Amino acid sequence: xxxxxxxxxxxDLFHLVFEDACSLLDISLSLKSVSSSDEAAAMFKKWFxxxxxxxxxxxxxxxxxxxGSSFDGIxxxxxxxxxxxNHVVIGIISSSNESEEQSKALQAGAQFWIIKSDxxxxxxxxxxxxxxxxxxxxxxxxxxx
Amino acid sequence: xxxxxxxxRSQLIEIQKQKDICLEGNILKxxxxxxxxxxxxxxxxxxxxxxxxxxxxxxxxxxxxxxxIKLSNLVDENQQIMTDLQNKIxxxxxxxxxxxxxxxxxxxxxxxxxxxxxxxxxxxLNAQSAKSEALKAKEMAENDLDLLQKKxxxxxxxxxxxxxxxxxxGVGIITTGVYIFTLIMGKDTQVISSAWxxxxxxxxxxxxxxxxxxxxxxxxxxxxQ
Numbered sequence: 001x002x003x004x005x006x007x008x009x010x011x012d013l014f015h016l017v018f019e020d021a022c023s024l025l026d027i028s029l030s031l032k033s034v035s036s037s038d039e040a041a042a043m044f045k046k047w048f049x050x051x052x053x054x055x056x057x058x059x060x061x062x063x064x065x066x067x068g069s070s071f072d073g074i075x076x077x078x079x080x081x082x083x084x085x086n087h088v089v090i091g092i093i094s095s096s097n098e099s100e101e102q103s104k105a106l107q108a109g110a111q112f113w114i115i116k117s118d119x120x121x122x123x124x125x126x127x128x129x130x131x132x133x134x135x136x137x138x139x140x141x142x143x144x145x
Numbered sequence: 146x147x148x149x150x151x152x153x154r155s156q157l158i159e160i161q162k163q164k165d166i167c168l169e170g171n172i173l174k175x176x177x178x179x180x181x182x183x184x185x186x187x188x189x190x191x192x193x194x195x196x197x198x199x200x201x202x203x204x205x206x207x208x209x210x211x212x213x214i215k216l217s218n219l220v221d222e223n224q225q226i227m228t229d230l231q232n233k234i235x236x237x238x239x240x241x242x243x244x245x246x247x248x249x250x251x252x253x254x255x256x257x258x259x260x261x262x263x264x265x266x267x268x269x270l271n272a273q274s275a276k277s278e279a280l281k282a283k284e285m286a287e288n289d290l291d292l293l294q295k296k297x298x299x300x301x302x303x304x305x306x307x308x309x310x311x312x313x314x315g316v317g318i319i320t321t322g323v324y325i326f327t328l329i330m331g332k333d334t335q336v337i338s339s340a341w342x343x344x345x346x347x348x349x350x351x352x353x354x355x356x357x358x359x360x361x362x363x364x365x366x367x368x369x370q
Contacts (some may be wrong), residue, residue: 016203017207017210
């Protein structure tokens with residue numbers, strides 16, 4: 001089970017769906033949701049600057065297009081991986097399935113790409129099985145369709 | 146992990162039994178109890194209840210999400226319809242402007258046409274008046290010509306009549322003179338008398354013939370006109 005998860009998504013309703021799905025599937029112990037990439041970046045910057053990595057989530061799910069944010073999910077992943085110290089399992093959760101964007105995400109350091117749809121639970125269940133591989137950085141980039 | 150003391154454990158179980166109030170959420174995952182079947186059953190009941198409520202909530206949330214998506218699509222469609230409508234309104238306004246310009250031009254043309262028509266009517270009246278004047282002039286000229294012709298004819302006839310009468314009178318005078326002279330001289334008048342009477346008769350016949358011919362010509366020319 002993942003100790004803590006951070007979801008970065010502008011859609012509040014998806015926060016509820018994701019939280020309930022994670023709870024039902026026993027994926028995580030705690031889950032925090034934020035609505036903008038700026039807020040998430042600020043949180044990581046604070047943990048990095050204050051040198052308090054223990055507060056960082058274990059795993060981060062980032063939406064691709066986050067309305068109302070200064071930058072998109074790929075840029076947030078790049079910042080977390082290359083500016084704020086890395087050490088989290090991080091990937092995209094989006095309704096988009098564009099290969100160009102997926103390549104960009106991979107270059108930014110994303111470890112997975114979950115396609116958001118009505119039936120998110122089977123994908124999260126599959127993700128749960130692969131999670132240990134992401135944690136020890138042995139699993140390759142995977143797209144959950 | 147959390148291990149509740151006996152009193153807390155009993156209170157939790159009692160509250161669940163009396164009011165069906167249970168622990169819920171991720172905190173349930175933090176309890177670890179060994180060899181306490183009653184509390185484990187309690188935790189299992191809480192977990193089942195929590196999952197059921199989460200299932201219900203997730204179903205409702207998904208339904209709301211779907212409705213939101215539909216609503217969003219409808220908003221997009223409405224937006225598209227509004228845009229189309231706005232475009233149509235703009236087109237209609239442009240058409241209206243074009244029609245107004247064309248209408249204005251047509252009115253100007255109509256005005257010009259009316260002016261031209263008025264001018265044409267005036268010119269037509271002038272032309273009609275000129276035509277009637279020309280006809281009058283023509284009639285007058287024809288009358289003048291007719292009069293002139295008649296005058297010429299009359300003059301010619303009178304000249305002819307005069308000449309013929311002069312010739313007849315001259316011949317009559319000459320033959321009469323010759324006959325008188327013969328009588329005075331005492332010569333034989335048998336031949337000359339018969340000649341004189343013949344000539345006089347011929348002259349009278351010719352004179353009446355001339356007059357008759359002239360009258361016939363005059364009558365014929367009047368009928369022809």
